[in-house]
Amino acid sequence: MPVLPDLAAKRGHEAEALLALVLAGGPARPLRDLLEHFGNARDALAAGLPAWRAAGLGPQQMQALAVAAPGRMEQVRRWLDHPRHHLLGWRDADYPPLLRSCPNPPVAVFVDGDPAQLWQPAIAIVGSRNPSAAGRDNAYEFASALSASGLCVGSGLAAGIDAAAHRAALDGGGSTFAVIGTGPDLAYPRRHAVLQEQIAAAGAVVSEYPPGTPARSGQFPARNRLLAALCLGTVVIEAAERSGALITARLAAEAGREVFAMPGSIRNPMARGCHRLIRDGATLVTQPVDILEGVANLAGELAGALQNRLLTPIPDAPGAPCPAPTLPDQDYQRLWNALGYDPTGMDSLIRCTGLTASRLSSMLLVMELEGKVSSAYGCYTRT
Template sequence: MPALPDPTGERADETRALLALVLAGGRTRPLRDLLDHFGSACHALAAGPRAWQAAGLDRQQVQALGTAAPAASEQARRWLEHPRHHLLGWGDDDYPPLLRSCQNPPLALFIDGDPACLWQPAIAVVGSRNPSPAGCENAYEFARALSASGLAIGSGLAAGIDAAAHRAALDAGGATFAVIGTGPDLAYPRRHAPLQTLVAARGAVVSEYPPDTPPRNGQFPARNRVLAALCLGTVVIEAAARSGALITARLAAEAGREVFAVPGSIRNAMARGCHRLIRDGAILVTQPADILEGVANLAGELAGALQNRLLTPIPEAPGSACPAPTPPDPDYQRLWNALGHDPTGMDSLIRRTGLTASRLSSMLLVMELEGKVSSAYGCYTRT
C-alpha cells in the first residue's frame, strides 16, 4: 500500500473536511452515503445543508457541520500533525477491505502507527481482564506462535489476556495492533500507556474516536466490532459467562469470521464463556495450528484484495532461479533482487533499494501473502 500523502495542500483540505464530518457525530451510515455520493469529504462538506439533509443527516449533524467545533477540531488537527498519526476515511483507497465489508463500519479511523498493518492477515486474541496464570500463559503462547507464523495479532489493549497477546507479538518481533475505545491519544487503563506506545511504534493503535475522547461504557462494545472485522478470526482464551470477549466473538461470527475457543477446566469460572462458545458452534482449539487451518480461505480473500490495490504480479525476472512475485513496477523487481535466502533486515533493504520503509512494508506484505517471502524477527528471506 502506498504511503499516505504528506498532509499539505489538497490532502490537508480533504483531511480537515473529513475531520468535520467525523466531529458531526451521530449515525455514520448517512455520512458514508454522503461521501459515496460526492466522492470526497471536501465536496460533501461544500454541498451544503440541503444536500446533507437529503443524504439523511439529522438536525444535530446538520447543525454541527454548519457551525465548527473549534476546540475539538483544533486538538484533532494538532494530533494529526505528528508524522505517525493518520486519519483514514471511508472514501480512502487504503481503508481496510475487511472492515469495509462489516456491519456499520466506521466513517474514519484515527491511527497512531502504520496504516498498512491493518491490511496484514491478523487474528484477534481476546479474553478475561482477570485471567488465571494459566490463561495468561495460553494467551502469550498462542499469540507468540501465531505471530511467528506471519500473522498480526489484534486485541483491545485491555488488562489481562489482551495485554499478554500484545506483548507476545512484540516479543516475537511481529506486528500487532490495538483497537481502543478511547481517543487514540489516551491509554485505558492508564498503566498501559508504555505498552500502547510500543504497539504504535511496531504496529498501530486504532480508534474511531477523536483525540481526547475519554472512556465511556458504550464505546468498548462498539470498538469490539472493529476489532472483530479487521481480523480473519477471533480466539477467546478464558472468558466468564458474561464477558466483553463474548461480544467480540459474537460480532466476529456476524461478520463472517471464524470464532475459536480454548477449553478449560469445568471448575474454572473463567472457562465458562469459552465452553458456551464451543457449545454454540465455535471451533475448539488446543494449538495454534488449529487456528491457521481455520482462517486459510479468508486469508486468500484478503490477499486478493491487497493485490487488486497494488496491481497484479509480473512474470519471472530474467536470470532468476525463482519467479519474481511482483506487480509490473520496477520497485518490486528492485526489492526482489535485494532479497536473498539469508535473513535481511529492513534497514539493509532500504539501503539496497533506495525505497522508503512504508513502501517496502507494503510490497513485502504482498510477497508474504503470495508465499514467496517469509519474515521472522523483523528480517525477510525468499522462500
C-alpha cells in the same frame, strides 16, 4: 443557525472536510451515504443542508457541520500534525478492506502508527481481564507463535489476556495493533500508557473516536466490532459467560470471520464462555496451527486486496519478466525477485531484500496462501 455552503473551501482541503464529518458524530450510515453520493468530503460538506437532510443526517449532525467547533477541530488538527498520526476516511484507498466489509463500518479511523498494519493478515486474541495464570500464559504462547508465523496480533489493549497478547508480539519483534475505545491519544486503563506507546511505535493503535474522547462504557462494545472485522479470526482465551470477549466473538461471526475458543477446566468460571462458544459452533483450538488452518481462505482474499492496492505485479508464468512496480512500496517485488526455483533460506532473503525477518514472514505467508510460493524445511521457492 448560520449555514456555511463554502465551508469545505474555507477549511482548505479534503482532510479538513473529512475531519468535519467525523466530528459531526452520530450514526455513521448517513455520513457514509453522503460521501458515496458526492465522491469526496469537500463536496459533501459544501452541499449544505438540503443534501445533508436528504442523506438522512440528524439535526445534531447537521448543526455540527454547519457551525464548526474551532477548539475541537484545532485539537484534532494538532494531533494529526504528528508524522505518526493518520486519518483514514471511507473514500480513501488505504481504508482497510476487511473493515470496509464489516457491519456498520466507521466513516474514518484514527491511526497512531503504521496504517499498513491494518492490511496485514491478523488474528485477534481476546479474553478475561482477570485471567488465571494459565490463561495469561496461553495467551502469551499463542500470540508468540502466531506472530512468529508472520501473522499480526490484534487485541483491545485491555488488562489481562489482551495485554499478554500485545506484549508477546512486541517481545518477539512481531506485528501487533490495538483497537481502543477512547481517542487515540488516551490510554485506558491508564497504566497501559507505556504499552500503548510501544504498540504505536512498533505497530498501530486504532480508534474511530477523535483525539480527546474519554472512556465511556458504550464505546468499548462498539470498538469490538472493529477489532473483529480487522482480523481474519478471533481467538477467545478464558471468558466468562457474559463478557466483552464473547461480544467480539459474536461480532466476528456476524462479519464472516472465524471464531476459535480454547477449552478449559469445567470448574473454571473463566472457561464457561469458551465452552459456550464451542457448543455454539466455534472451532476448538489447542495449538496455534489449528488457527492457521482455519483462516487460510480469508487470508488469500486479503492478500488479493493488498496486491491490488500496491499494484506490484507478480508474474504467474515461469520465466515471465517482472515489470517495475508503479508505487513506491516495492517490498513484494523485491521478495519475488529474490526467490527462485531452488530453495532459498530466510537468512538469504534477508540479505537480498534488506527486509526484516518479521516482515518477510508475513509477506511469505500471504504469498504461500496465494499459491505463489511453497515452503519446506525453512526454505522457500516459487511455485
